[in-house]
Amino acid sequence: MSSQDSLDLVALRRWLDHHLPEQTGGALTARLIAGGRSNPTYELSDGTREWILRRPPHGHVLPTAHDMRREHRVLDALAGTAVPVPGVVGPSADADVIGVPFYVMDKLPGITLRTRADAARLSPERRRSLAHTMVDALAVLHEVDPAEVGLGDFGRPAGYLDRQLDRWRRQWEASATSPRPEVDELLHRLARHRPTTRRSGIVHGDFKLDNIMVDVDGSRILGVLDWEMSTLGDTDADLGTLCSFWDEPGEPEHPITAGSTAIQGFPSREELVERYAFVRGIDVPDISWYRAFADVKTAVILEGIHARHRSGLTVGEGFDGVGEMVGTLLDRALDLTATYS
Structure with missing residues (x-):
């Protein structure tokens, strides 16, 4: 250390x-x-x-x-x-x-599936079951009444998406290590096509496979981790984040997850959304906007980490390639929003 x-x-x-x-x-x-x-x-x-x-x-x-x-x-x-x-x-x-x-x-007595190799240790049947259990846990979170658990003042659901776009713009301006005009373009596209929030609740903010701790055989979720971006807001944003990090076969991989879910057994993004909608008993609109927003947000976060690493302010390993991930995510978001006028 x-x-x-x-x-x-x-x-x-x-x-x-x-x-x-x-x-x-x-x-x-x-x-x-x-x-x-x-x-x-x-x-x-x-x-x-x-x-x-x-x-x-x-x-x-x-x-x-x-x-x-x-x-x-x-x-x-x-x-x-x-x-x-x-x-x-x-x-x-x-x-x-x-x-x-x-x-x-x-400390929970389980494991996290951080890489494709980690996920590959589970059987295809266990992978599918785990994916369903993850979606169920997200649906359960979004059904929690914030006021009933003492979180009624944990955030301001009204205007959440506008504040998020402003927040990540400011974070980019504070941490950018090189000019990337595509960030401004993406934020303008997202602002012009911002959806109307349909449901508000407790938002995890970073809900993905490697923020879930499971028991050693992957049969049960022991805990949802890393709540640093949690607040009250648009719950569809969590679904968009999950789908952003959810790799599918034949597609370019997310630079962080690197194909972790693009193996046999894991369901498609469409299946995840359908199950979430079924568990909650709701209709879920197209979440492409939320996926693009998640890609931009993650790119900004990675740029901040890259900036801190260049300044010698990170600890541990795994930071050398972070800067290269930023462009990949911005390109993905540009593709998702290509039809936005």
């Missing part, structure tokens, strides 16, 4: 003792978990129990981005619902413990 990103394990031990006074574990160890390109995430252990710690990234981000208190709040609120989430120990809203706000949650 680099000195730049070292954790004060003595201070963390005191913090855990305060939040878990019944525990009698020993000194803490910490391991940076590979796979995260945004919020540094660590596995903590005291030799008896294990936890996961998440903290904001280094470098410039939007003031409301990577808010650990918000992520903790939504996990805590959903703990009593049918949405599978890990238990949380508590948040630290100030910088007194490790220098930045953070939160700690229980």
